[in-house]
Amino acid sequence: MFLITAALILGFSAARLDFLPEFIKQNMKPISSAALFLLLFSMGLSLGSSSEIMTALPVLGAKAFLLALAAIAGSTLLVWAAVRVTAGK
Amino acid sequence: MTFLILTSLILGIFSGLILFSPENLHFLPQVTQGALALLLFCIGFDLAQERDLFQKIKGLPKIAAAVPFLIALGSLLGTLLISPLLNLRPGQGALVGAGFGWYSLSALIIAQTYDLTLAALALLTNVFREILAILLIPLIAAKLGHLPALAPGGAAAMDVTLPFIARSTSRQTALLALYSGTVLSLLVPILIPLLIRLLAA
Known part of the structure; x- marks a missing residue:
């Protein structure tokens, strides 16, 4: 939580106070893409190496997948409906 | 993009399954946190590009x-x-x-x-x-x-x-x-x- 807030504020300040070198400013997009793929790879790594997750997967995987889909569908549709119903008010 | 996302994730999962045991991955939380921090830094940097961001929230x-x-x-x-x-x-x-x-x-x-x-x-x-x-x-x-x-x-x-x-x-x-x-x-x-x-x- 602290890390998230600190990194965001630091990035915001870096842009407003303009203290980053030109080379980095020009390449923010590839830098953030590289960080994104590193994040996904390391998330995968921690999932794949977790014996807890890998032993539960064959037994509970299908159930968990459907529950996850149901949670996503329920929350997405409720927000979507609320936005539509209140639009223009 | 979706392809690259899935590829990174799946590569990670297979590497975790085959190549690494958890004992060799004690550095992993730091890598994940580091990548996340760098990403959030970039997001903060991007948010600052919008001059009247806090005005627009009212929109x-x-x-x-x-x-x-x-x-x-x-x-x-x-x-x-x-x-x-x-x-x-x-x-x-x-x-x-x-x-x-x-x-x-x-x-x-x-x-x-x-x-x-x-x-x-x-x-x-x-x-x-x-x-x-x-x-x-x-x-x-x-x-x-x-x-x-x-x-x-x-x-x-x-x-x-x-x-x-x-x-x-x-x-x-x-x-x-x-x-x-x-x-x-x-x-x-x-x-x-x-x-x-x-x-x-």
Whole structure:
């Protein structure tokens, strides 16, 4: 939580106070893409190496997948409906 | 993009399965945190490009403030309704859904105070929720609008799924994602013990 807030504020300040070198400013997009793929790879790594997750997967995987889909569908549709119903008010 | 996302994730999973044992991965939390911090730094940098960002927040629909609570309610309803199909008590399904994507915390509380099998189910469900969110956010943002794109990530809208929300929506929606993710993260340790108490009663 602290890390998230600190990194965001630091990035915001870096842009407003303009203290980053030109080379980095020009390449923010590839830098953030590289960080994104590193994040996904390391998330995968921690999932794949977790014996807890890998032993539960064959037994509970299908159930968990459907529950996850149901949670996503329920929350997405409720927000979507609320936005539509209140639009223009 | 989706292809690259899946490739990175799957490469990671297979490397974790085949190449590394957990003892060799003690540095992993630092790598994940480092990559996340760098990404959030980039998001902060991008948010600052919008000169009147805080003015534009007022341009969001009035319903925006209620979004995290709608996400919470929708997640509970969705998992509750599907429970009978999966041989679960509705309350058990809702308990798993109340993790809102925060798999480590929800599984931990359930394991310590309720049931180990449900804890494992909560862990997997919320891992799947995070992965599915990453894949679905661009699609939902394009088809259903920016605010619904905050829903799939749940509590992770403020960290792991934030980069995907920021890429598929607007800067003011990314800021709203931080608010929504924070509220949902605060709700997880309140709702899960509450649901456990209701189930045990």
